[in-house]
Amino acid sequence: MTRHAAAPGSWDGRATPASALPPVAEYSLRLGDDALVLAQRLGEWVSRAPQLEEDVALANIGLDLLGQARTLLTYAGEVEGEGRDEDDLAYLREERDFRNLQIVERPNGDFAVTIARQLAFSAYQLGLYRSLCGSADATLAAIAAKAVKEVDYHLDHATQWVLRLGDGTRESHHRMQAALEQVWPYVDEMFDADELTSVLAGEGVAVDPAALRPPWDATVSAVLARATLTRPEPGFHGRGGRRGLHTEAMGQLLAEMQHLHRSYPGASW
Amino acid sequence: MVTGVAEIREVVADVLDPEVPVLTIDDLGVLRDVRVEPDGHVVVEITPTYSGCPAMDAIRDDVLARLRDHGHADAEVRLVLAPAWTTDWMSEGGRRKLAAYGIAPPHVRGTGPLPLSLSVRCPRCGSPDTRETSRFGSTACKSLWTCRSCLEPFDHFKAL
Numbered sequence: 032m033t034r035h036a037a038a039p040g041s042w043d044g045r046a047t048p049a050s051a052l053p054p055v056a057e058y059s060l061r062l063g064d065d066a067l068v069l070a071q072r073l074g075e076w077v078s079r080a081p082q083l084e085e086d087v088a089l090a091n092i093g094l095d096l097l098g099q100a101r102t103l104l105t106y107a108g109e110v111e112g113e114g115r116d117e118d119d120l121a122y123l124r125e126e127r128d129f130r131n132l133q134i135v136e137r138p139n140g141d142f143a144v145t146i147a148r149q150l151a152f153s154a155y156q157l158g159l160y161r162s163l164c165g166s167a168d169a170t171l172a173a174i175a176a177k178a179v180k181e182v183d184y185h186l187d188h189a190t191q192w193v194l195r196l197g198d199g200t201r202e203s204h205h206r207m208q209a210a211l212e213q214v215w216p217y218v219d220e221m222f223d224a225d226e227l228t229s230v231l232a233g234e235g236v237a238v239d240p241a242a243l244r245p246p247w248d249a250t251v252s253a254v255l256a257r258a259t260l261t262r263p264e265p266g267f268h269g270r271g272g273r274r275g276l277h278t279e280a281m282g283q284l285l286a287e288m289q290h291l292h293r294s295y296p297g298a299s300w
Numbered sequence: 301m302v303t304g305v306a307e308i309r310e311v312v313a314d315v316l317d318p319e320v321p322v323l324t325i326d327d328l329g330v331l332r333d334v335r336v337e338p339d340g341h342v343v344v345e346i347t348p349t350y351s352g353c354p355a356m357d358a359i360r361d362d363v364l365a366r367l368r369d370h371g372h373a374d375a376e377v378r379l380v381l382a383p384a385w386t387t388d389w390m391s392e393g394g395r396r397k398l399a400a401y402g403i404a405p406p407h408v409r410g411t412g413p414l415p416l417s418l419s420v421r422c423p424r425c426g427s428p429d430t431r432e433t434s435r436f437g438s439t440a441c442k443s444l445w446t447c448r449s450c451l452e453p454f455d456h457f458k459a460l
Contacts, residue, residue, distance in 0.1 A: 084444065088436035095440060098352025102381065173382035177351055180384065180460050181440075188435055 056110035063103030064131035070096035095181040122292035127275040134217035143210035149189035158243040167235035197258025215263040309334040318358040322401040329389025342375035350440040404456040422447035
């Protein structure tokens, strides 16, 4: 195997340079990318879920997220002011320009893994949108007020399944616990603050991610306890999504999501 | 060609929701405002029921087509997000039409805490003895229920 020296401008293991986007555009892009990438993952369940009702449920949850992504990406483009619309941002950016958390890009795994992620992410997103309803940025506040009611249903859906699988048969309990172990390494990243969130939170525009942790812990711990599941021990933690560092699965996801638009620019139904 | 705001509103108010084609956008509370600017430019504001509601594009096209047919080619449809849509904006007439169509209408949420165990009446036989099969139904706004009395499955428009 050949080791290549890092050429100027190529990946050297560190993050891409700080984004050139205006702060509010960058923030909107982060939240929009989370919703977009998870919507893409949930769409993969269509025709493959364990029962028809779940096929419909996961597709509908994905559709809610896609709707949120559209408004957030549209807003990011407007604030940027370079004429990029939701499609340009969704389909024509490279992997390193995506700002989503790694938890949403991870492969679906079995149904339990998808549900474990739904619990972790929906509980995070519910707290985020609830706080964001009071944002000093009127557009972000309006998007959050709309989305918070949808995410309420998403968290409820995930909670019902974690209870049913965790406190179910020996096999379902075992697989639900294994699913938590797979998802947990990507939990901490949701609550990482950085310079952008500090500045924007100081202006009352963004939510401080670290402040979302205590209520998240309380919500999730209560569900796991009722489901007779054990909270995984802290260990390895993935980080870097907000700076454009992604796991191997991300490139494959983008290839599928973007290929039609890139191969046939302007294609429509 | 109609010119008054009230008349123009009437022209667009009975555009149907393509996914629940017995409800108009006025019944749903999706139609928020109609304005005519001094130069005759018509602005129609609509709000989505759910962020990802795919009916919005169809509704926008239908509104513009109606306006064109009534002499207003110079028009636009704006999507407004705030205040967020709620099923409480659905008209009484809309709720009755929904039930007659076979979809159990949403409960009124009001401003107080929502009691979680309100029963949903079967739109076919009227029995309150029903159960939720799945919280997510054929569209984002509906859940799937089954009646224990007549055994028929039915859709319920979720309170939001």
